[in-house]
């Protein structure tokens with residue numbers, strides 16, 4: 013069996029490593045000519061890290077990222093609404109990692125290069141066409157110099173990201189990107205560690221939200237590479253997307269400064285952090301409607317190509333990894349078309365539910381609840397919200413996304 017993988021991002025590379033581990037040959041076809049460490053911070057939730065652990069990648073993750081110990085939701089003044097341990101600290105079998113997306117891609121690319129051999133990784137090969145019959149699928153590829161080649165395989169998996177060519181080919185009538193009118197500014201810079209150097213904080217009110225977490229070692233043991241995201245509504249929901257969603261579009265400090273100034277967190281000067289950040293990115297919070305199906309014969313979709321979602325709840329990369337495990341398990345036990353259908357039947361409804369939940373704020377609804385009841389702050393959170401309703405939001409989301417441990421209680 014030989015599997016063609018279109019896209020050498022997080023999902024495509026993890027899929028390749030899992031296939032190799034299962035003794036199934038594959039080739040990764042990546043449009044970019046050079047693999048550069050693009051992006052800022054992402055989180056890998058424990059159910060995804062467990063899969064990376066099974067691929068013996070834990071030492072590389074430890075050398076690159078941060079084992080996340082705690083997640084705290086707070087209001088715009090930094091008052092704690094909800095706080096919970098994460099990863100091993102919450103009783104999971106595997107840690108949660110906060111990590112630089114580009115460095116994660118680089119470490120996966122290096123591992124795939126070492127384990128599959130250089131011929132299995134084809135940078136500069138963009139998927140531009142497909143054909144299939146009962147026995148084979150053919151991928152048409154355009155190379156960086158404009159030349160074209162074809163490759164054949166038993167299956168083709170489209171892991172080609174939020175702007176997936178394969179998704180558009182399979183579903184030409186689907187609407188485009190959905191923008192909810194929210195703009196996100198983000199960056200990462202070397203900064204003094206707060207709260208032990210391994211804590212994630214989501215803070216804000218109805219107007220602005222901040223997501224803050226360390227993603228790697230800093231310039232000294234007391235510093236961390238610290239990732240921040242600030243987001244706010246800048247247009248009505250359903251306004252057409254102003255610009256093609258571009259992960260690398262530069263953002264301006266002056267645009268984000270007034271938003272940062274609404275936040276007064278006692279343990280960090282957010283405005284100073286942002287001012288010190290060398291490169292700020294801005295992009296619209298976009299997703300796509302869940303699809304009715306992903307699979308057609310010997311072809312299917314995986315990761316952002318299948319289910320792009322708003323980046324609330326730290327799920328984009330993790331769900332791609334869970335997809336990959338499901339697909340490889342199916343390929344180990346069924347003929348190709350049946351395996352792809354079984355994967356689709358299991359993962360499409362599960363991820364569609366997360367896409368929908370993220371549209372209503374996902375776990376960050378906990379902040380909206382506190383802001384609606386006490387816009388200027390509160391004495392104690394239990395004066396305005398019961399532990400049960402807070403747990404319902406936080407743990408309900410973890411159950412939906414497949415990484416709940418057991419019912420806990422707020423600290």
Ligand SMILES: Cc1cc2nc3c(=O)[nH]c(=O)nc-3n(C[C@H](O)[C@H](O)[C@H](O)COP(=O)(O)OP(=O)(O)OC[C@H]3O[C@@H](n4cnc5c(N)ncnc54)[C@H](O)[C@@H]3O)c2cc1C
Pocket residue numbers: 018019020021022023024041042043044050051052053054113137138139140171172173174175176177178259314315316317323328329330332
């Ligand atoms: C440059 C970049 C920066 C990102 N930065 C962040 C970030 O800072 N924070 C965050 O939360 N998420 C970021 N993401 C998205 C994040 O990686 C995904 O949400 C998640 O990891 C799921 O991974 P994926 O493999 O499905 O998609 P991606 O990681 O997006 O990978 C898709 C891959 O497919 C390749 N590709 C696209 N079209 C074709 C084609 N026709 N043929 C072959 N290959 C193709 C792309 O070059 C890319 O390498 C970024 C993605 C990219 C591409």
